[in-house]
Amino acid sequence: xxxxxxxxxRLVHDSLRAAGIAGDIVVLPDAASTAPLAAAALGVEVGxxxxxxxxWSDGEALLVMTSGAHRVDTAALAERLGRTxxxxxxxxxxxxxxGQAIGGVAPTGHPSPLTTIVDEDLAQYPEIWAAGGTPxxxxxxxxxxxxxxxxxxVAKVD
Numbered sequence: 517x518x519x520x521x522x523x524x525x526r527l528v529h530d531s532l533r534a535a536g537i538a539g540d541i542v543v544l545p546d547a548a549s550t551a552p553l554a555a556a557a558l559g560v561e562v563g564x565x566x567x568x569x570x571x572w573s574d575g576e577a578l579l580v581m582t583s584g585a586h587r588v589d590t591a592a593l594a595e596r597l598g599r600t601x602x603x604x605x606x607x608x609x610x611x612x613x614x615g616q617a618i619g620g621v622a623p624t625g626h627p628s629p630l631t632t633i634v635d636e637d638l639a640q641y642p643e644i645w646a647a648g649g650t651p652x653x654x655x656x657x658x659x660x661x662x663x664x665x666x667x668x669x670v671a672k673v674d
Contacts, residue, residue, distance in 0.1 A: 524616050524649035528625035532655065535624070535665045539656040547651035549619030551584025554645060554654060561585075564641040566662060568621035570605040570613055570630075573597075577605060577613035581623055581646070581662060582635040586674040593633070593673050620650040623666050634659075634668035 548554035551565040565584030590602040614626045639659045648655045
């Protein structure tokens with residue numbers, strides 16, 4: 517099955533297995549590059565979609581895994597984290613930091629680990645879904661698995 521996955525998704529799959537996460541990557545017929553599109557394709561609440569948003573903060577990429585139900589308040593998050601600022605990364609910065617394109621960024625499978633913040637609101641869902649490395653791929657996991665997978669810091673992001 518993994519041989520049929522796109523190259524980026526195979527990297528994500530291998531990273532999931534190395535972390536002991538059993539969720540399989542699902543290939544969707546249509547791109548699910550936004551939380552509402554992914555939720556509709558999967559038949560789940562938009563809040564159960566773990567958006568992978570890449571920001572640039574204090575000279576480094578910052579991955580924020582946020583619930584699809586709301587937006588990241590970058591000014592408030594920067595203050596909570598003691599950072600100078602948090603700005604949306606350019607498509608080039610996203611690709612360089614993750615090896616993946618906007619709309620399909622997974623929480624794992626990157627060239628090197630990223631500092632990651634995990635939205636505390638995702639904890640309310642027994643199962644969450646994240647991008648699998650391309651806009652056509654997603655996979656399920658639990659909140660605890662996401663935190664462990666990313667070595668993320670749980671925080672309020674909105």
